[in-house]
Amino acid sequence: MGLFSKSPQEKADIAAMKAADKKLNDNSDREFKAGIRHETPEYQRLNKAANEAAAKVSRWHGGTKRR
Numbered sequence: 001m002g003l004f005s006k007s008p009q010e011k012a013d014i015a016a017m018k019a020a021d022k023k024l025n026d027n028s029d030r031e032f033k034a035g036i037r038h039e040t041p042e043y044q045r046l047n048k049a050a051n052e053a054a055a056k057v058s059r060w061h062g063g064t065k066r067r
Contacts, residue, residue, distance in 0.1 A: 006061070013056040017063055020046070020053040 006014070024046040031040060057063025
């Protein structure tokens, strides 16, 4: 593998992070259009899932994992 190659697991983690972010953003857009301006339980659930997914991805690839 090269210096910047990603393992299959890293690729899967990045895809999961992007999917979780999309779900969170789609929900936020729906709630905003509905006039909801506070954090709903659904928003909090999706935010937690997005944060957990980001913790598995290195900062180099947009996540929050330090190593």
